Amino acid sequence: MSETISDEHITLKYFFLAESYNYAPKKPDRDLSEARSLIQEWTRIGTSPSNLETWLNEHKTPLRSLQKLLKELQPQLSDERQVEVKHSHEVIVFCADHSLIKYLGLVELLTKKYFPTVRKISFSVGYDPETVDKWVSVDIEISGDIDDAIEWEDNFVKEWVTSAAYPERTKFTLSCDII
């Protein structure tokens, strides 16, 4: 893979986070309809990094307006809690290659929804040297006790398996670090 990953790729995550807002109680619907139509256009031509570059080059004006829109949406998309969210570039490339980008937004949203004490969410690529399988490892830092963590994970998993399609959902794993 030769594509370089720019901030625009990271920004794309928020396009999908915006789309995923269907799952949340608040719906900033007027602006989201515009964002959603642009997302649909991008997914129509495919979601690999190479055609993402093409799409970005061909849609400079919409992209700029979308970035402006996203900036305006940020306060609505941000949780009131201070949650640090980290993605490696490797995970963005992996997700783009496997059509998983939109699930990054969904995972982030559901994590904030079901883990009330989450402080940090880190996305990285997991790798099994025995099978050479890869997946997205979602590592979260939470405070609380073991029973809390079990209950929150249970609620998270219930919504995750009904919201995310198979087999894509099996490409995400959740690890809790109780601090």
Add this chain to the structure above:
Amino acid sequence: MNPRDFLQTAKDLLKSDKPAACRTAFNRSYYAAYNVGVDLLEKSGHKVSRTAKAHNEVTTYLNNCAIQELVEAQQKLVNLYSDRIKADYQLWPSHVEKINNAKLAVKRAEIVIQTFDSYSSACARQRIAKGINSYKHKIKSVSGTSPDS
């Protein structure tokens, strides 16, 4: 042997909070739950291979057995699997060396096993078999090959 014994081993290990004990508890917790899952699938008539790809077969079958509780249990098993890989292969300090996180893994495995056990009756195994057979039939009709071929 009974795979549930791995869970007791994990609990015994956590009498110590040493990093190696915590990491091994993650490993034993995963294999306890995984092997109970394999046993359930095989008793439902679906053979699981004895190679590294068996992990994926268990994921595929449980995800497509048309029983929501087992789909959820499978997702928790996948979470245990990911932690087990970190515990076994990534030897830099991390959350898999902390006793509370290891206890969480043990508890999670217990819950997964309880869910599998709640489907161990003949009637429940028939439901599982029917769901997976239906999935295999769909795959075969689309691709011409069975997912386990």
